[in-house]
Amino acid sequence: MDLSASLLDIRFANPLLNASGVWCRYNEELDGLRDSAAGSFITKSCTLATRAGNPEPRYYATPLGSINSMGLPNEGYTYYLDYARAYDYAKKPLFMSVAGLSLEDNLAMLAAIRDAGLPAVVELNLSCPNVPGKPQIAYDFAAMDRMLEATSREYGRPFGVKMPPYFDIAHFDEAAAILNKYPLVAFITCINSIGNALVIDIEQESVVIKPKDGFGGIGGDYVLPTALANVNAFFRRCPQKQVIGCGGVKTGEHVFMHLLAGASLVQVGTALQEEGPGIFARLNGELAALLERKGYTSIEAVLGKLKTL
Numbered sequence: 001m002d003l004s005a006s007l008l009d010i011r012f013a014n015p016l017l018n019a020s021g022v023w024c025r026y027n028e029e030l031d032g033l034r035d036s037a038a039g040s041f042i043t044k045s046c047t048l049a050t051r052a053g054n055p056e057p058r059y060y061a062t063p064l065g066s067i068n069s070m071g072l073p074n075e076g077y078t079y080y081l082d083y084a085r086a087y088d089y090a091k092k093p094l095f096m097s098v099a100g101l102s103l104e105d106n107l108a109m110l111a112a113i114r115d116a117g118l119p120a121v122v123e124l125n126l127s128c129p130n131v132p133g134k135p136q137i138a139y140d141f142a143a144m145d146r147m148l149e150a151t152s153r154e155y156g157r158p159f160g161v162k163m164p165p166y167f168d169i170a171h172f173d174e175a176a177a178i179l180n181k182y183p184l185v186a187f188i189t190c191i192n193s194i195g196n197a198l199v200i201d202i203e204q205e206s207v208v209i210k211p212k213d214g215f216g217g218i219g220g221d222y223v224l225p226t227a228l229a230n231v232n233a234f235f236r237r238c239p240q241k242q243v244i245g246c247g248g249v250k251t252g253e254h255v256f257m258h259l260l261a262g263a264s265l266v267q268v269g270t271a272l273q274e275e276g277p278g279i280f281a282r283l284n285g286e287l288a289a290l291l292e293r294k295g296y297t298s299i300e301a302v303l304g305k306l307k308t309l
């Protein structure tokens with residue numbers, strides 16, 4: 001079965017990759033994704049300086065998914081730029097996630113990445129919900145507009161944005177209208193975790209993560225319908241752009257749902273964290289079997305074909 005996918009003018013052996021933040025902070029983890037059955041992979045969102053992140057426990061898995069308030073722990077952008085310099089792009093495409101704590105930090109990192117002139121594709125994270133005192137950029141439309149105006153100008157090459165979930169049609173409309181102002185925003189990754197949820201352990205009668213009184217972003221089964229809605233909302237509103245799906249993927253059927261909704265590539269977060277990089281071989285096998293059963297010969301034939309009633 002031909003699982004090949006494309007984004008920008010790049011071909012992928014299959015549409016799967018990790019969600020930024022999962023299995024991608026250190027070189028050894030990145031090499032694990034490089035050597036997995038994933039079609040591509042992405043680095044942990046980076047900041048100008050290294051960050052230890054929030055106090056632990058800051059990640060917790062439940063039967064329905066996960067909650068995290070990592071706090072952007074990362075090795076600093078030069079670490080990931082070094083990885084991208086040394087990397088052999090003939091193996092599979094590589095993405096770099098960038099999440100500066102300010103517009104100036106994003107401009108500095110993007111200028112350095114631009115000047116390195118590497119094939120790595122940038123995903124600008126506008127949606128980290130876990131840095132105390134730093135509201136999500138993409139929930140402040142004026143700030144997002146300013147950020148995209150400045151970063152488009154500075155970077156000067158196609159890049160993507162990692163979006164939080166929206167829950168109101170008016171917000172889909174307004175966010176898409178801003179993204180459509182920026183032709184260099186070539187793809188939209190929907191969704192980041194649903195921010196500031198609360199998981200409670202009834203035995204301990206306590207929250208389960210330490211930062212922010214237990215408030216954190218959730219992923220996994222909890223978020224699949226919201227992720228699919230956001231993929232399809234931006235797929236419908238941004239015909240000049242591509243969408244990467246992220247959220248709730250644990251089986252080949254979930255990958256198929258994201259493709260139907262309009263995703264060109266599909267990221268895996270919580271399920272990768274819980275199962276490890278072997279998940280990509282399983283998901284590709286399940287997706288191929290599903291396509292076979294349905295009589296499809298490529299995933300391009302599925303992309304965006306969701307029917308309405």
Ligand SMILES: O=C(O)c1[nH]c(=O)[nH]c(=O)c1Cl
Pocket residue numbers: 021045068069070071072073099125127128129130131192193217
């Ligand atoms: O706490 C984090 O590091 C984090 N956690 C998330 O769930 N999404 C993000 O974009 C980030 Cl940057």
